[in-house]
Amino acid sequence: MPGTEQNPHVGGTDGPFGLKEQLAAAIHQLKATQQLLSESMDLGQQSLDLAQLQKEQLEDALKEVAHWKSNHACEVSRAKLLKQRPDMPLxxxxxxxxxxxxxxxxxxxxxxxxxxxxxxxxxxxxxxxxxxxxxxxxxxxxxxxx
CATH class of the missing domain: 1.20.5 (Single alpha-helices involved in coiled-coils or other helix-helix interfaces)
Structure with missing residues (x-):
């Protein structure tokens, strides 16, 4: 088939030098993409670390709130008991x-x-x-x- 032959020069390649330039550009683009991906992964990991730290701080704060609520309830019940005791001399x-x-x-x-x-x-x-x-x-x- 005479019309189906492929010309190696079609597509803007000028022999082996054009192919080398395209290959170098593709490799450069691939390296740049890998660098961006690596930086994105680093930022993602930092975000995860920060989220974990914030979660731990929130849990600690909630534990402290629960402790002080419990402590307050205990003090209130003690004060109520002391007020209501008829056997106290004073x-x-x-x-x-x-x-x-x-x-x-x-x-x-x-x-x-x-x-x-x-x-x-x-x-x-x-x-x-x-x-x-x-x-x-x-x-x-x-x-x-x-």
């Missing part, structure tokens, strides 16, 4: 309120003492200043008489 809520009031009175007394000490220091300082001034006046009078 009514705990009133005692707590009394201690708070006493601490408030103690703070008031401390403040008053500090103010009194400050006034006393000012008064003593003023007295010392007055004595020094009187002494200076006496000295100047005494020098004036000489």
């Amino acid at each position: 009514e705990r809520i009133a005692a707590y309120d009394q201690v708070g009031a006493l601490h408030g009175r103690l703070d008031t007394i401390r403040d008053a003492m500090a103010q009194a000490e400050q006034k006393e220091t000012i008064m003593v300082g003023a007295g010392v200043w007055q004595r020094m001034r009187n002494a200076a006046d006496l000295n100047s009078e005494h020098e004036g008489q000489l």
Whole structure:
């Protein structure tokens, strides 16, 4: 069949040199694709590692929340039990309120003492200043008489 013969020059190949250039370009493109694929796999692995870390942190946070919820419930039940016990010699809520009031009175007394000490220091300082001034006046009078 004369019309079915294939020409090796058809398709833009110019002999063995054109084929080498196409092969080099294909190899270069293949290497670039492999590099992109490798980088994508690295990014994918980093994403998986980050997701795993976030999952572990979330699980730890949920465990801590459960721990503190349980701890709070335990403390509430203890406080309720202590409030309701009739055999306790001291009514705990009133005692707590009394201690708070006493601490408030103690703070008031401390403040008053500090103010009194400050006034006393000012008064003593003023007295010392007055004595020094009187002494200076006496000295100047005494020098004036000489």
